[in-house]
Amino acid sequence: MSIARMEKLTVIGLSKDRDSLMEELMRLGVVQITAQDAKLTDDEWRELVAADGNEEAVAKWEGQISRVAQAIETLQKYSDMKKPLIRTRLAVRQRDFDRVMDREVEIRKKADHVLSLSDQLTEVKNRINRAETQKLSLLPWKDYDLSLSLTETKTVRVVLGAIPAASDPEGFRSELEEKAPDTESELVGSDKDQHYFALFLLKAEEEKANEVLRDFSFSRIAFPEFEGMVSQCIESCEKETEELLQQESELIKLIKTEEQYEPDLEFLHDGLVMKRDRQKIRSRLLKTESVFYLEGWVPRMAVDRVEMLLRVKECWYEAVEARKGEETPVLLLNNAFNSPFESVTRLYALPDSRGLDPTPFFSFFYALFFGMMLSDAAYGLIITIATLIIKKKFRLEGMMKKMISMFFYCGIATIFWGVMFGGYFGDLITVVADTFFGKEVVIQPLWFNPLEDPMTLLIFSFILGTIHLFLGMGLSAYMSIKDGRPLDALFDVGFWYLLLVGLVMFLCGKMAGLLGPVPTNIGMWMAVIGAVGILLTGGRDKKGFGRITGGLGSLYNITSYLSDVLSYSRLLALGLATGVISTVFNTLGSLAGGGVLGMFAMLIAFVVGHTYNLAINSLGSFVHSCRLQYVEFFGKFYESGGEAFDPFSENTKYIQILREEK
Amino acid sequence: MTTEVANLIFNGNTLAYLGIAIAAIAGIGSAYGVGIAGQAANGVVAEDPGKFGQALLLQALPGTQGIYGLLIAFLIMVKIGALGGDPKDLTIMQGAALMMAGIPIGLVGIFSGIAQGKTAASGIMLISKRPEEIAKGMVYTAMVETYAVLALLISFLMWMSVAV
Numbered sequence: 126m127s128i129a130r131m132e133k134l135t136v137i138g139l140s141k142d143r144d145s146l147m148e149e150l151m152r153l154g155v156v157q158i159t160a161q162d163a164k165l166t167d168d169e170w171r172e173l174v175a176a177d178g179n180e181e182a183v184a185k186w187e188g189q190i191s192r193v194a195q196a197i198e199t200l201q202k203y204s205d206m207k208k209p210l211i212r213t214r215l216a217v218r219q220r221d222f223d224r225v226m227d228r229e230v231e232i233r234k235k236a237d238h239v240l241s242l243s244d245q246l247t248e249v250k251n252r253i254n255r256a257e258t259q260k261l262s263l264l265p266w267k268d269y270d271l272s273l274s275l276t277e278t279k280t281v282r283v284v285l286g287a288i289p290a291a292s293d294p295e296g297f298r299s300e301l302e303e304k305a306p307d308t309e310s311e312l313v314g315s316d317k318d319q320h321y322f323a324l325f326l327l328k329a330e331e332e333k334a335n336e337v338l339r340d341f342s343f344s345r346i347a348f349p350e351f352e353g354m355v356s357q358c359i360e361s362c363e364k365e366t367e368e369l370l371q372q373e374s375e376l377i378k379l380i381k382t383e384e385q386y387e388p389d390l391e392f393l394h395d396g397l398v399m400k401r402d403r404q405k406i407r408s409r410l411l412k413t414e415s416v417f418y419l420e421g422w423v424p425r426m427a428v429d430r431v432e433m434l435l436r437v438k439e440c441w442y443e444a445v446e447a448r449k450g451e452e453t454p455v456l457l458l459n460n461a462f463n464s465p466f467e468s469v470t471r472l473y474a475l476p477d478s479r480g481l482d483p484t485p486f487f488s489f490f491y492a493l494f495f496g497m498m499l500s501d502a503a504y505g506l507i508i509t510i511a512t513l514i515i516k517k518k519f520r521l522e523g524m525m526k527k528m529i530s531m532f533f534y535c536g537i538a539t540i541f542w543g544v545m546f547g548g549y550f551g552d553l554i555t556v557v558a559d560t561f562f563g564k565e566v567v568i569q570p571l572w573f574n575p576l577e578d579p580m581t582l583l584i585f586s587f588i589l590g591t592i593h594l595f596l597g598m599g600l601s602a603y604m605s606i607k608d609g610r611p612l613d614a615l616f617d618v619g620f621w622y623l624l625l626v627g628l629v630m631f632l633c634g635k636m637a638g639l640l641g642p643v644p645t646n647i648g649m650w651m652a653v654i655g656a657v658g659i660l661l662t663g664g665r666d667k668k669g670f671g672r673i674t675g676g677l678g679s680l681y682n683i684t685s686y687l688s689d690v691l692s693y694s695r696l697l698a699l700g701l702a703t704g705v706i707s708t709v710f711n712t713l714g715s716l717a718g719g720g721v722l723g724m725f726a727m728l729i730a731f732v733v734g735h736t737y738n739l740a741i742n743s744l745g746s747f748v749h750s751c752r753l754q755y756v757e758f759f760g761k762f763y764e765s766g767g768e769a770f771d772p773f774s775e776n777t778k779y780i781q782i783l784r785e786e787k
Numbered sequence: 788m789t790t791e792v793a794n795l796i797f798n799g800n801t802l803a804y805l806g807i808a809i810a811a812i813a814g815i816g817s818a819y820g821v822g823i824a825g826q827a828a829n830g831v832v833a834e835d836p837g838k839f840g841q842a843l844l845l846q847a848l849p850g851t852q853g854i855y856g857l858l859i860a861f862l863i864m865v866k867i868g869a870l871g872g873d874p875k876d877l878t879i880m881q882g883a884a885l886m887m888a889g890i891p892i893g894l895v896g897i898f899s900g901i902a903q904g905k906t907a908a909s910g911i912m913l914i915s916k917r918p919e920e921i922a923k924g925m926v927y928t929a930m931v932e933t934y935a936v937l938a939l940l941i942s943f944l945m946w947m948s949v950a951v
Contacts, residue, residue, distance in 0.1 A: 469922075472921075472922030472923075473922065473923075579943065579947060580944075583940075691937070692933065694936070694937065694940050695933070695936045697940065698855075698936045698937075698939050698940045698943070699936070701858070701939075701943060702851075702854060702855060702858055702939070705858045705861060705862060706854060706857070706858060708861070709857065709861050712861075712870060716870075740847075741847060741850065741851070741854065744844060744847055744848075745851060748848065748925045748926065748928075748929045749929055749932075751922060751925070751926055751929075752926050752929045752930070755926050756926070756930070
């Protein structure tokens with residue numbers, strides 16, 4: 126349960142064994158090899174060792190990996206194969222993996238082939254773009270009926286260009302006529318940006334004409350890449366585009382024919398990743414001329430297997446327990462019910478390695494709260510079945526697997542509370558029976574209907590919340606005692622227990638008359654002792670006057686306990702929200718009355734409404750259940766900040782290699 | 788004449804209808820909130836379309852105020868029989884109490900929805916840089932919602948206390 130104990134492993138071995146040892150360690154996947162930068166600056170070590178590492182090889186593999194990844198991406202982009210909803214790694218045996226890798230040269234060729242196709246495709250796409258742009262630039266000139274090759278004669282220069290749309294084309298022409306009377310100008314066309322002109326300037330008048338052009342911000346446009354008539358050029362552009370599009374679709378077809386090689390490429394990708402990682406990890410090793418040195422962390426339960434390997438490889442090694450108070454990487458270990466809820470802990474932050482894993486303490490409450498807030502048996506059933514199907518259909522790993530399993534338990538809790546409170550798609554059965562069959566059918570809740578008796582549920586929520594909070598405070602006391610500070614446990618938790626329990630007893634006796642006078646009095650005295658204790662000890666870390674104000678400040682914390690408990694009212698409110706919104710949609714569906722039309726309306730309201738309600742309220746239940754853990758529960762005791770255990774292992778993307786347990 | 792008109796307007800039923808309307812305007816807050824979050828989401832998704840799902844989760848969070856408003860509005864409608872086409876005759880007191888019941892969620896819904904939308908928007912910014920921290924962004928956003936939940940609770944308890 127909880128945080129795995131780590132042992133610190135130190136290994137010295139012969140350099141010639143290094144690569145094979147690294148391969149075996151990677152297969153085991155239980156050693157986190159730590160960087161040794163500190164030793165390189167340490168005077169004692171610096172003279173003896175140097176950093177190992179092979180950046181060149183890493184870079185080489187990186188380059189190949191990115192090429193293969195690009196080939197895979199290309200294939201996936203154009204492939205017609207259906208993509209699975211959830212991407213999972215394919216499990217293969219080492220034999221099968223090796224068999225594929227025997228064809229490595231061939232697969233590499235395939236990757237290169239796909240890449241060259243992809244490059245050609247990019248080129249063709251660029252050319253299509255260029256042809257389209259050219260066509261667009263020619264379009265305004267489609268009414269210009271001279272050859273584009275004609276730019277000057279002996280005495281006349283042909284100038285094409287445009288003035289901004291805001292200028293007056295007539296004004297431009299008359300101005301030009303005035304300044305350069307022998308110049309011909311022709312308005313070829315206009316669009317929303319510009320007026321396009323063809324000018325035939327007498328070379329003798331050119332300077333004067335240029336002044337006018339400047340005044341009107343005339344910009345010259347030239348088509349050096351075209352010859353002949355504009356309409357012909359446009360046509361040839363269109364023809365080129367068409368041909369290129371043809372080429373494009375052929376290339377895509379060619380890429381598609383390679384799609385069956387995608388799995389092979391994925392094998393190659395992961396094979397390369399493992400090779401790279403084996404080189405990359407060397408930067409964390411130290412070396413001398415003939416030996417290497419590594420340090421790392423191993424979970425205690427895996428130490429035996431690592432030691433066996435190291436003995437076979439004839440390395441010197443030492444595995445010692447972490448010193449007291451030394452920070453180690455954090456690996457959470459929990460039983461089958463609790464471990465899915467580790468995802469909630471991880472989403473917050475991992476516990477400090479010297480602290481406490483909260484998962485086993487809140488997992489039950491998490492599911493319970495989720496169920497209360499969703500509280501509809503049908504919704505719970507949907508969640509339960511959906512998670513079961515996903516678990517069956519996909520080989521999930523890691524966080525995803527944990528999340529799905531967690532929702533499975535939450536679904537079961539939702540069924541439980543749904544039955545307790547009588548929610549089955551809200552009041553669907555009652556509404557349907559009434560609208561279509563004219564009968565009155567009411568499914569009685571096993572416990573009570575919160576809509577009729579919300580106060581009971583509100584108080585029940587507060588009681589659950591108080592238990593939850595008291596558990597959190599208890600864990601805080603436990604940690605204080607474990608750290609050898611039993612007095613802190615008494616002052617910070619014990620007195621509060623006294624005060625809060627006493628206060629509740631006193632109020633129950635005085636205000637509600639639930640208890641007799643004796644327990645009421647006991648409660649009062651408990652509260653008084655608790656309060657005085659807090660007042661006296663709350664400021665014990667401070668000096669002088671601070672001791673008094675510190676105690677007062679601590680006692681003032683009672684408001685935070687009040688607000689913590691009140692926060693649990695969301696269990697009622699969100700539960701009501703699910704139920705009432707279901708009722709709203711059911712009522713909407715029944716408004717069209719009975720008959721075929723009514724059934725149709727009911728069906729639409731049912732599908733749309735309940736899908737929406739399930740989605741928004743399970744999101745709400747997830748978030749608010751998290752909040753109750755993170756803010757109310759964790760706030761009482763949790764110390765986070767650990768680094769996740771990150772062993773040197775086969776960190777692959779597509780393939781998981783299965784090993785027979787020896 | 789004037790008294791007749793006054794009686795027509797200021798009777799229990801119209802007051803209760805006013806309560807329905809007040810509760811339902813909590814949707815203003817949600818509309819603003821979801822809108823603010825959506826603007827942020829568009830920006831983030833423009834950079835990385837893969838964040839669509841995560842951004843959508845956060846964008847949905849400020850949507851609940853509208854639902855809470857709808858919830859109270861619906862409950863008042865049920866109580867006064869406005870849905871069955873057979874409305875009950877309410878006294879001024881009953882109508883006024885139902886109207887008041889709509890105020891907490893209507894008013895708190897508007898402001899908490901907007902505030903929650905802003906928090907959700909910054910949560911979306913958070914996932915643009917650190918998508919693995921989405922749970923924290925969601926919890927910060929849910930902190931705001933607490934007050935909408937409390938208002939819903941009070942509206943609901945007020946609604947409960949009116950006997951019709």
